[in-house]
Amino acid sequence: MSQWLSAFPFLTPYEKPFYFVILGILLLPSIFASLKGKRLGGYQAFLTLFFLWMSFGGPHRQQGFALIAYVVWQLLIAASYVRYRQTANRGSWFYLSIFLSLLPMILIKVLPLYTETQPLLYFLGYSYLTFKSVQVIMEIRDGLIKELRLRDYIQFLIFFPTISSGPIDRFRRFTAELHQPPSSEKYVELLGKGIHYIIIGCLYKFIIGYVLGSQLLPIIQDKAVNQGFLFLGSLGYMYTYSFYLFFDFAGYSLFAVGVSYLLGHETPINFNKPFISANIKEFWNRWHMSLSFWFRDYVYMRLMFTLIKKKVFKSRIVASNVGYFALFLIMGVWHGLTWYYIVYGLFHASLICLTDAWIRFKKKHKEKIPSNMATKGLSIFLTFHAVCFSLLIFSGYFDTLLKLFFTYNI
Incomplete structure (x- = not known):
């Protein structure tokens, strides 16, 4: 038994083609049942x-234990909040529930600043489960979720x-589909x-993403950093990394959607x-x-x-801009407590505020500003390059350049 377990291919989701071989074989009973309009609930639980065992077992079992502890923690918070809502309607427990739901993610983000070892709480995908958990608490408070079945909640979290x-x-x-195949x-x-x-997804991840990320990026970075082609190399790195990030992440997402x-x-x-977005707001509606x-x-x-209810700002425009900076600062910090993630977030907030200002200006002077295929093409061109530059910041490329600069100058 121990020899079989040691030989078992514990795999990160969608990491290697063999994962899809196992997936294709084990999905067959569910597919045949679904073709008849049925859902094998017990088999899908299996x-x-x-x-989850294949992804969080074996060498990753510590992450598996962390996942189990995380799910139990979120179940206790959600169940407690539902019970509280049945007896009271004040907001104090709501804010405490949100904080407690976020607490594991906060610790996972912050603890590495004080220790070199990975936090025991860490597991792959913890951020996505946190967003799901917070969403449920907020919708319970809003009255959109009237009843929380813990079995449904578990299936939602660990789908x-x-x-x-x-x-x-x-x-x-998710639960509507769960009960109505x-x-x-x-x-x-x-x-x-x-x-x-x-x-x-296979085309994106295993072919295009592999060529861009594993083959081209190291060569371009070497040309830019070590061989003196700083400007052209940095420009090439910006384009290559942007397309690599898209194809790699979009490939993973397509796998998840396809299997779902x-x-x-x-x-x-x-x-x-x-x-192909014409402005940065459209980009975030597509990315x-x-x-x-x-x-x-x-x-x-x-x-x-x-902000509007409390009349913190007299101007809705100011309130909106403050909201954008707060939003993208949070998003930057969520990616990591590193300066380039924070700058990435603030850069996008600035772009959105400028976009809003430009849209207001165009509405006011719409008769003087042309709107045609050429102007749309220019908008797409400018947006594309603004996005690529932001992803260059996101990549940590400038951090590498700064470290090299200070090393050589010291």
Whole structure:
């Protein structure tokens, strides 16, 4: 038994093609049942446990224990808050519940600043589960979730296709599908789309992403940093890294969406041709959409409601701009407590504020400012390069240059 376990291929989700071989074989009973309009709830629970074990067992068992502890923690918080809402309607426990729900993620982010070892709380995908948990507490408070079945909540949190890389689903949408499987005709459509997304994901992740990230990026960085081609090398690195990040992450997201479709769940798409956006606001409606929509709905809109209700600022424009900077500062800190992530967030906040100002100016002078294919093309060109520059900041490339500069000058 121990020899078999030591030989078992414990794999990170969607890491290697062999993961898809195992996935394809084990999904067959669920696919055949779904083609008949049925959902094998018990078998899908087995699939979740098996693939979580394959990802968080063996050499990753510490992460598996952390995942179990995390789910129990979030269950206790959600159940306590639901019970509290049945007896009181004050806000103190709401804010405490939000803080306690965020606490594991905060500790995972902060503890590495004081120790070189990885926190015991860490597991792959902890951020996405935190966003789901906070979302549920907020919607309970808003009265959108009237009843919280703990079994549904557990399935929502640990739905294995999306646990490591998102997209971030919504609880009410997920549970509606959980209790109402798609018809045979609908599932045939989902099956075709799911297979299509997985094939495109393989193209993105294993071919284009591999060539850009593993083959080209190291060569370009070496040319820029070590061989004196600083400007052209940095420009090449900016373009290559931007496309690599898109194809790698979009590939992972397509895998998650495709596998979800095969299980009869229409998990939302995460990317929608972001590099053809005409402005930065449109970009965030196309890039990592489940994350940007989550921050919009659960951070920005609620912050704006508070600022306007409390009349913190007389001008809605000022309130909006403050909201954008707060939003993207939080988003930058969420990526990591490093200066270039924070600058990345503030850079995007500045771009959005400038975009809003430009939109207001155009509305006021719409007769004087042309709007045609040429101006749209120019807008796409400028937005694309602004985004690529922001991703160059995000990559930590400038941090590498600064360290080299100070090393050589010292």
